[in-house]
Amino acid sequence: MELGLKGKVVVITGGTAGIGAACAIGFCREGAAVAVCGRTQKRIEAFNQECHAAGVTVFAAQADAGNIEELQRFADEVLGQYGHIDIWINNAGINIGKKLMDITLSDWEKMVRVNLTGVLFGTQIAARAMGEKGGVILNASSYASLVPSVGGTMYGATKAAVTNMTKTMAAELAPQHIRVNAYVPGVIDTPMNADRIAADITGSLIDAIALHRVGSPEEMAKVLIFLASDAASYITGTTIEVSGGKYAVQNSNVLWK
Structure with missing residues (x-):
């Protein structure tokens, strides 16, 4: 199947580890140019070593996806490096696990800043960069948006909001030929x-999964690569x-x- 990703420029926030890192390597192998951001230089250095071992080259810069100024600066750096942006993945996210009565305002603001503010304004930045030529935006939701956990009030709420926002984003950006979808990882x-x-x-995590195993970042990456590709050209506004x-x-x- 021809995915049509050769020559595309892919941006991944929180792309230095886990699903983001697997996506970066996967897109490179499809012939795309990839740029990722991470919050710390230590993560970036470890990611660069992973890319070197995989035989790929990725543009990596330090930026906090919850800081709009840093996110815009990162996007400007990508545009300066490659001239355009075709695919933007709002992958960055954090989880502060606390029971309801232990949550502080600071906890809430940190979660919202990265998991919601970063997605909302990351999408704005991406859409402006893509212009009328179109593109693809993918947003990280979570299984917690479907079935939340005790101690996960904030995480489940922010991820459910991402799922909801994705629908509106898809409708509002469709005239620009931009598709927007969200993805819900299970236990990865x-x-x-x-x-x-x-x-x-006790094996309770595995017992709840029909395939009876956890997933790998590479398995998630294959799905995101498909959603970003021409093969998924009629998929938008879904999770x-x-x-x-x-x-x-x-x-x-x-x-x-």
Whole structure:
């Protein structure tokens, strides 16, 4: 299948680890030019080593996706480097796990700043850069937007908002020939989930998944690459769940015993 990604310029926020890093490498292998941003120089250096090992080159810059000035500066750097932006992935996100009565205003503001403000204004920045020639914007939602967890009030709320915003964004940007979709990862083996997966000594995480295993960042990347490609030209305003069939039924684990 011809994906039509050769020569495209792809921007990924929070692209130095996990799903973002896998996407960066995957897009490069499809012939795209890729730029990522990360919050710390340490992450960028580790990412550069990962890219070197994979035999690809990615433009990486330090920027906080929740800081609009830094995000705009990063976009300007990408435009200066490549001249245009075709695909923008609002992948950056944070999770501060706290029960309802322990949440502080500072916690809430941090979560909203990255998970919502970064997506909203990242989309604005991307759409302005794309202009009337069109493009693709992908937003990171979460399974928590469908089924939240105790201690995840803020995370679930911000990710549900991303899913909702994606629909409006898709409609408003359609006249510019810009498609906008969101993606819902299930339990993916990323640094954000590492402690959670390691602590699952009872196997409850796996028991809830029809495929009975966690997903890999590379599996997520393949879906995002498809959504960004010409092969998905009639898909917009929707949210794609990539969870291995998590909670597809209430008792999928019985077949694995």
